[in-house]
Amino acid sequence: MTASTLFSKNIVYGLKQGYDEARIARLSKIFVPILGGLSCLFVFQGGNALAAILQVGYSLIVQLCPALFASLMKRNPVTTAGAISGIVTGILITIFISNYSMTLATIFPSLPRVISDINIGFLPLLANILVTFMVSTFTRKTANFEH
Numbered sequence: 001m002t003a004s005t006l007f008s009k010n011i012v013y014g015l016k017q018g019y020d021e022a023r024i025a026r027l028s029k030i031f032v033p034i035l036g037g038l039s040c041l042f043v044f045q046g047g048n049a050l051a052a053i054l055q056v057g058y059s060l061i062v063q064l065c066p067a068l069f070a071s072l073m074k075r076n077p078v079t080t081a082g083a084i085s086g087i088v089t090g091i092l093i094t095i096f097i098s099n100y101s102m103t104l105a106t107i108f109p110s111l112p113r114v115i116s117d118i119n120i121g122f123l124p125l126l127a128n129i130l131v132t133f134m135v136s137t138f139t140r141k142t143a144n145f146e147h
Helices: 002-015 021-044 047-062 065-071 080-099 122-146
Strands: none
Touching: 002 021, 021 047, 047 080, 047 122, 065 080, 065 122, 080 122
16 A cells, blocks of 8 residues: 555656645555555565565665765765766666676676675675766866866
């Protein structure tokens, strides 16, 4: 019920702003069995689908961490362009990796087992951090030259 209400209020209402509360409530009631059916479909397809969705969700949320932690520093070393570039890079790599069911062992088969057993979500996070700081370095220098 929560998912259908969120879907109705945030997505449908965002697209069609002329809807009143009664219509949103009706849409929420319609979406409950639809989303319930989709949930059952995922369960019947096996736990692997739910585990994959959960892992992708966590990997996407983790992409926000470098920008968040940098923003908490006294002097933020990350520019807006750097943060956005890093997040987009991490998300694209996460989607690519999850789409092709890759692991570190399949990408780098010659690595020792200790390293190849690390969660694959580490790779997009590492790329995110590298891109964030590289773009921030170049955009900060560009901003200093303009002033």
